[in-house]
Amino acid sequence: MSDTLTSPVIVAPIAKERRVVTxxxxxxxxxxxxRRKQVIPPGVGAALPVYIDRAHGSIMVDIDGNQFIDLAAGIGVNTIGSTNDAVVAAIAAQAANVIHTCFTVTPYEGYIRVAEILVERTPGTHAKRVMLSNSGAEAVENAVKIARKYTGKNGVGVLDHAYHGRTNLTMAMNFKNAPYGTGFGPLGASVFRAPSSYPYQDGLSGEEAAKRTISYWEKTVGTADLACIFVEPIQGEGGFMVPADGYLNKLQEWCTANNIVFIADEVQSGVARTGHYFASESFGLVPDMMTVAKGMGGGMPIAAVVGRADIMDATHVGGLGGTFGGNPVSCAASIAVFDEIEKDNLIGEAQRVEKVLKGGLIAMQAKRPVIGDVRGKGAMIAIELVHPGTKDPYAEAVTHVVNYAAQHGVLLLSAGTYGNVLRFLPSVKISDALIVDSLSVIDDALASL
Incomplete structure (x- = not known):
């Protein structure tokens, strides 16, 4: 066998259009x-069983040659687009030097540089510390550990419609049990759920909703044993709910007054997705701690816990870490992602996506009464489908639209506790033309209900 490296395969560019050929x-x-069925358990689902061969920007090409406009971005991961050139180059360069050592054994600069960027870019000018991990769920678990160590308390407060992951503790923190937690118990203890702010359905002001939430926690666990609360500034799997003005601020004020760590789960909403670096900024929040993942790696597995220095430093030496957390190649990809955000003004691009996508959906709502609500920020937008004339969930309509769109070359995701939300998580670099084309397909799908 020759030791000579083979030349890289030259791949033809992908046309920036949807194309259905089979x-x-x-x-x-x-x-x-x-083939998959012979070796993969059915528990590992397949929302759309088309197998992807290539992808770039906002277009995915399957092994049959069909081209899809990607409005899912790997569930919010490919915020700056698939196979971004700068990220690919950074991965290749780092892989040629060091692929793995384990930062807690023999450290390296990339981990430190990612931490420096997160300290700079997350809300607040206070001293911060950062630990890196592999996934959003792992970051959430570590944030709970750190908050418990800092406060000496056990309770974890979560909200209705929340989603935090698939590990044992995060399954307990999720609102919807099926399919994430069905039959997988017993689940983690000391998790206390309270109603959230859902303006479209509950009609409450931010202050009213916060008063209701706080009352639940005070009665069910009490401030003396509540270590932390987790909030998604914009809820993800729960249906992209944007809370009423002032809701999150009131929760944070209550936390500060009662030695409760206020943690923003920005796994899905962070890293330039919402027209800010982090969604917390749009609500004027400076969280005590944050969890970050998805978009920060450009497709590589990496996540982070960012927190106030006094909270993060409360953990004993050796209490945090993991074999692959902050892997050198993932760190190189993450640094490239943040460089691209700055170089190409991707915060502004997310705002452009909101204007075109949300504007188009609002116009569609005027003629399609099945669209009950249009909500979201930046490139994190959703529509809630209801039976016309009511606010009753219309999950069957979402299923129809997702299937119709797939047949016509548009990849969409559903969401929501009741399965009646269509969520849009495109790359912030998606073109206006692809957005408009996708909207035409969605409008046709709604017309064909």
Whole structure:
């Protein structure tokens, strides 16, 4: 066998358009799915069983040659687009030097540089510390550990419609049990759930909703044993709920007054997705701690806990870490992501996406009464589908639209506790033309209900 490296394969550019050339899924994807069934358990689901061969920007190409406009971005991961050139180059360069050592054994600069960037970019000018991990759920678990160590308390407060992950503790923190926690118990203890702010359905002001939330926690756990509360500034899996003005601020004031760590879970909403570096900024929040993941790696697995120095420093030496957390290649990718955000003004690009996408959906709502609510910020937008004339969930309509869109070359995701929300998580670099084309497909799908 030759030791000579083979030359890289030259791949033809991907046209920036949707293109359907076979049935969806196509014959090669159908055959691949049969292979999958022989070795992959059904618990690892497949929202759309088309098998992707290549991707760039906002277009994915399956093994049958079909091209999809990607409005999911790997569930919010590919915020700056698939296979971003700068990220690919950073990955290749780092992989040629060091792929792995384990930062807690023999450290390296990349981990430190990612931490420096997060300290600079997260809300607040106070002293901060950062630990890196592999996934959003792992970051959430570590944040709970740190908050418990700092406060000496056990309770974890969470909200209705929340989603925090698939590990044992985070399953307990989720609002919706199925399918994430069904049959997987017993789950983590000392988790206390309270109603959240859901303006479209509850009609409460931020102050009214906060008063209700705080009352639940004071009665069910009490401030003396509540270590922390977790909030998603914009809820993700729960349906992209944007809380009423002032709601989160009131919760933070209550936390500060009662030695409760206020933690913002920005796994899905962070890193330039909402027209700010972090969604917390749009509400005037400076969280005590934050969890970050998804978009910060450009497709590579990396996550972080960022917190006030006094809270993060409360943990004993050796209490935090992990074999792969802050892997050198993932760190290189993350540094490239933040460089791209600055170089290409991707905060502004997210605001552009909101204007075009949300504006188009609001116009569509005027003629499609099945759209009950249009909400979200930046490139994190959703529509809630209801039976016309009511606010009753219309999950069947969401299923229809997702399936119709797939057949016509648009990848969409559903969301919401009741399965009646369509969520849009495109790259912030998606073109106006692709947004408009996607909206035309969605409008046709709604017309065909």
């Amino acid at each position: 049935a969806i899924p196509g014959p090669l994807s159908v055959a691949m799915h049969e």
